[in-house]
Amino acid sequence: MASDVLVPSAGGLYCAAGNFWIDPLKPVERAVITHAHADHARAGAGEYHSTRAGLPALKARVGADDRHQSHEYGEVFELGDTRVTLFPAGHILGSAWVKIESDAGVWGVSGDFKRALDPTCEAFHSNPCDVWVTECTFGLPVYRWPDTAIVIEQIQRWWDDCRDRAVPAVLFCYALGKAQRVMAELAQRTDRAIWLHGAMRPLVDAYREAGVDLPDTRMVSEAEKGERFQGDLILAPPSAAGSPWMRRFKNHSSGFVSGWMRIRGNRRRRGYDRGFILSDHADWPALIETVEDMQASRVITIHGNGEALSGYLKAQGLDSERWNLRASLSDGA
Amino acid sequence: MKSFIALYEALDATTSTNAKKAAMVKYFAQARPEDAAWAVYFLTGQRLKRLVNTRELREWTSEYSGLPDWLVEESYEHVGDLAETMALLTPEPGPSELQLPALSVMVEQVLRPMADLDDEQRQAIVVRQWQSLPGNARFVFNKLITGALRVGVSKRLVTRALSELAGLDSGMIAHRMMGNWQPTAEQFQKLISKEHDQDLEDSTPYPFFLASPLEIEPNALGLARDWSAEWKWDGIRAQLIRRNGRLYIWSRGEDLLEGRFPEIEQAARDLPDGIVLDGEIMAWRDGQPLPFARLQTRIGRKKPGAKTLQQAPVAFLAFDLLEYDGQDIRQRPLADRYSLMKTVLPTQCGQLLLPGRIEFSQWDALARLRESSRERGVEGLMLKRLNSTYQHGRKRGDWWKWKVDPFTFDGVLIYAQPGHGRRSGLFTDYTFAVHSDQGLVPVAKAYSGLTQAEIDELDRWIRAHTRERFGPVRSVDAVHVFELAFEGIARSKRHKSGVALRFPRIHRWRRDLKVDQADQLKDLEQLIAD
Structure with missing residues (x-):
């Protein structure tokens, strides 16, 4: 086979023809960042390329200075001998997948993505590639997501139930993306205000500035002394679970919003009362559907249990393999 | 089954014991007795005799979902629960007018008859259920055909829920649930009935009282003279019942040990009627305990042969008397029960032994004696409050096990x-x-x-x-x-x-x-x- 356009390096993918890295975990000369989650965006690169919509969150993560170059979705820009385009990945606000055109063919790199609709970000946009490098965080057929509407309904009923019992409803979710998605979905059904953990604030502000419609929010840190949060919904990052911060929510019921909640043992192990299956990643059917939409003849799996998806695709007659990006961290690359 | 699924969901949706109990009380209050009986059965961790083997189920899952068998295996390894894996891999049926059958109907008319069918017929039944049962109903169905429900409730909590519903002492409910309790409408009604227990079967054992590990120094328990000490034997906890000329030996897991320990049965024939003893079955020879490993050779044998009997002889070491002359004496103080036990059982009667209590007046002396546990082939000491009643389950306060360090x-x-x-x-x-x-x-x-x-x-x-x-x-x-x-x-x-x-x-x-x-x-x- 002709040499690959991309190779695992620095915990991400390196493109020699364009001399850039996609989502590197180590400091590099030039980085193309798919989105601002910590396992994709790290400080220390000499130059950052990202989407305009994703820029505020990325600056919050890696620092705001003149090393940033932002691009519109669909806009083609040249890096070295390659032509690069960022397309919407539907994962969080400003998230992208990266298309790289060079003499060695067209490669697509997914970053993280989902196919379900999300009121806080542009929907995934497919575009044909020769090689599709796909995330597979949830790369097993046990991961199939229920309709978003059903899950939001469950969250709302749980909140109503907590109101009836006059206990706080503490909902854990990732501070970037998931929290805003849940809030935006709830805003379509209720005008009740939501309490926020301090870690949520800058990101919620960033979403509001981007024009995403979010419900009224109040900061837990600014609550009056003696506030009992009875029947109120509180959003907090998972790291707050079990911390002294939680003591103010007497007799609370706890929930966690994540694709991992599809498995009962995950919820029980963490001791949440309720698990709500809502993910910003593609489920198994969406991973396969996306492979078809990309019309790629070769599929490389990264992030997650890639062996199962690769094995399945090979049995379907595709060329497929799994790359371990983490291993590239210890290669000294 | 619909309300049972709702109960399952309620139990699964909280980590609070009180909320779980409340959910059960609500369910038992409205369920029909024939369904409630099966709910008690499954919630207390009992299971149907295996209806299908897990290899078959994995094959059927593969066939039905269209996924290769290796992918079903990978999924199972990831999920760690076969019933859940099958529920997640089988597609969700479309909306249907179909009513879910009652729990008792599901068990008695669908599940139990499967035992008499061949592979193909059983597969057809399982697949038909998968095609009609939505989400959690499919999961619960899979749980029922593969084993226990395991939804984070203990038998004790089920007992407490029933006792709250019936307005009865939980000890009485626990007693009624012991032994040969069957999941029928009639038996469920008896379980929560206000009537007196005239008609408990002769074979019904009392709920076992369990000791808690002692994590403090014993002198924190109070005066030594208020306590009794015994060796802690490393055998099988058992209850020996002699009623109306019949003999029953129950293990703590509520298995009848009929025929397994003929030497004990032989010795117990000389006991007077209306007696229930609590004690430990030990591998025992010449007045000495044998290692637990020796007893293990007896546990699985339904009818031990002469060689086994010779190599691993057993004895029943009695340490409490729960019934005397046909009367339940569990509410009398331990000291009284001991005295009565001595009158019915001499120090030794064949393989029925009364090892007796350890004399001590100071905690320090007892602590020194405990150091000799290993040489004596015991696990340590049991400490029991002399004026305590015989309670049920693991209640802290009156019975402590003070084991030697491992x-x-x-x-x-x-x-x-x-x-x-x-x-x-x-x-x-x-x-x-x-x-x-x-x-x-x-x-x-x-x-x-x-x-x-x-x-x-x-x-x-x-x-x-x-x-x-x-x-x-x-x-x-x-x-x-x-x-x-x-x-x-x-x-x-x-x-x-x-x-x-x-x-x-x-x-x-x-x-x-x-x-x-x-x-x-x-x-x-x-x-x-x-």
């Missing part, structure tokens, strides 16, 4: 395998080895003893340092040393190391030790008492 050794982690249930998807089942002339040889499997943070750390390390995979089992680099505790050791032909450890568990992660500092097999062999 044996320990330092072993090397060599294999790991994913856990189940709460620990699904994590490598939590570990195999440990010690050094021998043939290199590292496995001696113990252990599942418990690490914190969640340690489990998470070890899980990541195992994934990154896997050497080989054998199905779900991974061999890992021999790097980490752990201190393991265990209760006893015996020679074993079934183990590669030649030894079997009793109740091994992880004491702590010895990050300070290197692999060559782990223990040798010969260190363990020295502990074997023959």
Whole structure:
């Protein structure tokens, strides 16, 4: 086979023809960042390329200075001998997948993505590639997501139930993306205000500035002394679970919003009362559907249990393999 | 089944014991007795006799979902629960007008008859259910055909819910649930009936009273003269019932041990009628206990032969009297029950023994005596308050087990395998080895003893340092040393190391030790008492 356009390096993918890295975990000369989650965006690169919509969150993560170059979705820009385009990945606000055109063919790199609709970000946009490098965080057929509407309904009923019992409803979710998605979905059904953990604030502000419609929010840190949060919904990052911060929510019921909640043992192990299956990643059917939409003849799996998806695709007659990006961290690359 | 599924969901949706109890009370109050009876049956952890084997179920899942069998296996390994894996892999049926059958109908008309059908017919039934049952109903159905429900309620909590519903003492409900209780409408009504218990069967045992581990110094319990001490025997807890000319021996797991211990049955024939004894079945010869391993050769034998009887003789060591002259005397003080027991049972009557109490006047003296436990072949001491009643379940306060410290050794982690249930998807089942002339040889499997943070750390390390995979089992680099505790050791032909450890568990992660500092097999062999 002709040499690959991309190779695992620095915990991400390196493109020699364009001399850039996609989502590197180590400091590099030039980085193309798919989105601002910590396992994709790290400080220390000499130059950052990202989407305009994703820029505020990325600056919050890696620092705001003149090393940033932002691009519109669909806009083609040249890096070295390659032509690069960022397309919407539907994962969080400003998230992208990266298309790289060079003499060695067209490669697509997914970053993280989902196919379900999300009121806080542009929907995934497919575009044909020769090689599709796909995330597979949830790369097993046990991961199939229920309709978003059903899950939001469950969250709302749980909140109503907590109101009836006059206990706080503490909902854990990732501070970037998931929290805003849940809030935006709830805003379509209720005008009740939501309490926020301090870690949520800058990101919620960033979403509001981007024009995403979010419900009224109040900061837990600014609550009056003696506030009992009875029947109120509180959003907090998972790291707050079990911390002294939680003591103010007497007799609370706890929930966690994540694709991992599809498995009962995950919820029980963490001791949440309720698990709500809502993910910003593609489920198994969406991973396969996306492979078809990309019309790629070769599929490389990264992030997650890639062996199962690769094995399945090979049995379907595709060329497929799994790359371990983490291993590239210890290669000294 | 609809309200039972709702109950399952309510139980599963909370970690609060009170909320679980309230959900059960609500369910039992409105359920029809024939359904409630089966709910009690499953919630208390009982299961139907195996209807299908798990290999068949995995094949049917593969066929029905259209997924290759290796992908079903990978999924199962990831989820850690077969019933849940099947529910997740089988497609969600479309909306249907179909009413879910009642729980009792599902069990009696769908599940039980499966036992008499051939493979193809059973597959057809299971697939038909998968096609019609939505989400959690499919999961609960799968649970019922594969084993116990396991929804985080104990038998004790079910008992408390029923007692709240019936307005009766939970001890009475627990008693009625013992022994040959059957999941029928009539039996459920009897369970919560205000009527007197005239008609409990002769065979019905009393609920066992369980001791709690003593974690404080005994002098914190108060005056020594208020307490009784006995040796803690390492055998099988059992209840011996003599009523209306019949004899019944029950294990604590509520199995009737009929025919298994003929020497005890023989001796018990001389007991007067209307007697119930609580005690321990021990391997016993010439007034001395034999190692637990010897008793193990008897446990599985329904009708032991002459050779087994000769090699592993047993005795029943009585330590409490619960019924005397046909009267329930559990509410009388322990001291009284002891005295009465002496009148019905001489110190020895064949293989029925009354080991008696340990005389002591000072806690210090008792503590010194406890040091001799290992030589005596006992696990330590039992401390019982002399004026205590015979309660049920594990109630703290009046009965304490004061065991000697366990044996320990330092072993090397060599294999790991994913856990189940709460620990699904994590490598939590570990195999440990010690050094021998043939290199590292496995001696113990252990599942418990690490914190969640340690489990998470070890899980990541195992994934990154896997050497080989054998199905779900991974061999890992021999790097980490752990201190393991265990209760006893015996020679074993079934183990590669030649030894079997009793109740091994992880004491702590010895990050300070290197692999060559782990223990040798010969260190363990020295502990074997023959």
